[in-house]
Amino acid sequence: MLKLDMGFLEGKKILIVGVANKFSIASGIAESMHNQGAELILSYQSERLKDKVMKLGNTWGCETYIECDVSSDESISNMMDVIKNKWGYLDGIVHAVGFAPANELDGDFVEAATREGFKIAHDISVYSFTALAKAGNSLMTGRNASLLTLSYLGAERTLPNYNVMGVAKAALESTTRYLANSLGPQGIRVNAISAGPVKTLAASGVKSFKKMLTYNAERAPLKRNISISEVGNAGAFLCSDLASGITGEILYVDAGFNITAMGDLTEIN
Numbered sequence: 674m675l676k677l678d679m680g681f682l683e684g685k686k687i688l689i690v691g692v693a694n695k696f697s698i699a700s701g702i703a704e705s706m707h708n709q710g711a712e713l714i715l716s717y718q719s720e721r722l723k724d725k726v727m728k729l730g731n732t733w734g735c736e737t738y739i740e741c742d743v744s745s746d747e748s749i750s751n752m753m754d755v756i757k758n759k760w761g762y763l764d765g766i767v768h769a770v771g772f773a774p775a776n777e778l779d780g781d782f783v784e785a786a787t788r789e790g791f792k793i794a795h796d797i798s799v800y801s802f803t804a805l806a807k808a809g810n811s812l813m814t815g816r817n818a819s820l821l822t823l824s825y826l827g828a829e830r831t832l833p834n835y836n837v838m839g840v841a842k843a844a845l846e847s848t849t850r851y852l853a854n855s856l857g858p859q860g861i862r863v864n865a866i867s868a869g870p871v872k873t874l875a876a877s878g879v880k881s882f883k884k885m886l887t888y889n890a891e892r893a894p895l896k897r898n899i900s901i902s903e904v905g906n907a908g909a910f911l912c913s914d915l916a917s918g919i920t921g922e923i924l925y926v927d928a929g930f931n932i933t934a935m936g937d938l939t940e941i942n
């Protein structure tokens with residue numbers, strides 16, 4: 674993308690949680706935000722990802738990398754301390770994290786469901802957004818700051834195998850509204866992007882994912898799938914002052930798939 678002198682995120686300091694590799698949705702968001710002039714701090718889940726994340730982050734001018742496991746309050750609190758020392762404040766947090774145990778995402782919902790799987794999926798994919806908002810709150814007050822998370826249509830409609838992640842995404846979308854209402858008086862906005870399917874690490878190993886991509890591309894009004902840079906551009910906008918009147922919103926970046934109720938019937942006799 675063309676980089677102009679002044680981007681619409683110039684002067685904004687943003688924490689991005691969820692980069693694993695160059696295919697990550699968080700990487701698309703990081704790149705768009707960097708192109709619009711934002712300064713970024715990246716967190717990574719564990720030591721195992723550190724080198725890869727640092728190599729990527731260096732291409733976006735990042736100087737600070739922090740290990741953070743979002744299932745631990747202590748880990749989140751340590752990360753915010755590092756940010757406080759480095760920047761003193763924060764203008765935004767991107768939450769691009771989702772996880773459920775693999776056995777929950779394979780087969781019939783009722784058969785695959787377990788109490789432990791539900792707990793893990795909701796802890797890592799849902800509560801972590803509130804945990805980041807809570808721990809980052811004091812760094813963001815009075816700065817027109819903005820929080821962003823990533824959802825999927827499985828929050829609202831059923832599809833094969835998505836199972837407990839759909840239930841978790843529904844809770845995440847509700848969390849987006851409750852956070853927006855809670856933090857609005859401080860000038861903090863909270864939004865989500867409901868992205869179409871993208872071949873990322875989290876999608877690899879998902880049964881028939883290729884078929885899902887084909888199905889989505891055939892049905893979507895734009896007749897194609899979306900890219901992480903399209904999610905990135907929408908995310909950069911939502912976290913910018915251009916979106917100052919938008920909070921509690923779930924924005925679809927899905928080539929229009931969600932508005933359709935039937936395909937073109939060509940496969941039907």
Ligand code: NAD
Nearest residue numbers: 691692693697698718742743770771823870871873874875
């Ligand atoms: P990804 O695998 O690249 O990113 C998932 C990230 O979550 C990884 O960076 C991983 O390290 C991180 N993570 C998992 N557990 C963690 C923990 N305990 N602590 C810290 N980090 C942890 O996959 P992605 O598709 O880019 O996923 C990002 C977000 O986008 C997820 O919320 C996902 O549900 C959502 N999403 C994905 C798609 C898709 O089709 N890929 C579509 C819509 C929404």
Ligand code: 0WE
Nearest residue numbers: 771772773775778825833834835870875876879
């Ligand atoms: O939110 C997601 C990814 C969710 C996800 C994927 C995995 C696979 C590997 C969460 N946890 C795990 N755990 C693992 O062990 N998406 C929107 C992408 C996705 O994942 C699916 C999908 C789609 C679409 C899983 C089943 C069916 C459809």
